[in-house]
Amino acid sequence: MRSSIESDRTDGAGSVAATKTQDRTGEESVTAPRRRKRGIIATTVGVFGELLITAGVVLGLFVAYSLWWTNVVADREAGKQGDAVRDRWAGGPGALDTKDGVGFLHVPAMKNGEVLVKKGTEGSILNKGVAGYYTDPVKSALPSDDKGNFTLAAHRDGHGAKFHNIDKIKKGDPIVFETKDSWYVYKTFAILPETSKYNVEVLDAVPKESGAEKPGRYITLTTCTPVYTSDYRYIVWGELDRVEKVDNQRTPPAELG
């Protein structure tokens, strides 16, 4: 634009044209570095913009990873581990066997089939699409113990999301735990939809908050709530209703029919 104006003006007298030329060369020596500087700014802004777009894409990928990919990996892993346990149990009922997991949790209300239960609630265990029983901060009892609280944790979202539908469990719903030789049928008697993540009393042998007052054979399911976050914990308590011996066909109890 400027050059066209200048050329218009240089159409005038020769002397004017001469000074203009001088002017122009002088101007050019000023404009060139300025233009280069503007180029640097434009490039910087451009790279910054590209970095922002990249960050957005990476965050989107992280969401896909958390909510989809971890489930794919965990379900594959859980299936493999579950099959290994089933294979070892194929010989028929027998003594409690804790090698790869103590047994399977069946909660018809959650509509997610069976969940392998293993020892421990560290990320390295739960991330494989299983539920874990607590060893810390409060040590869990086992269902076969005379008295105590069998306390479990599993993921609400991602990594198999085994307790995703925990909010579908209602009071009175059965929670069935299957070991090599027994079906432990629990009945849900209390639900705590939201509690602090530091509320370790829910794991006590007699969890007072559930309304339980005397020692008994309890089961506690814990996971995070609300979904997709882990600000609070969701707790479901059940009490043992009865124990059925596993027969040779592994006929499930009526609750799982």
Next chain:
Amino acid sequence: MYGWIWRHLPGNAWVRAFISLILALAVVYALFEYVFPWAEPLLPFNDVTVDDAQGAHR
């Protein structure tokens, strides 16, 4: 940044597009396989256990 990468890739537009795709896939793979599994425990989205205030074992 991406323009610079594009200019430094060899071959014609099709070859460059193909190499770009491979590079993008490699980056996504590295993110899913190494970066996200590393980052996830550091982010407070997926803790499911009740814990002592110190969170000593996590």
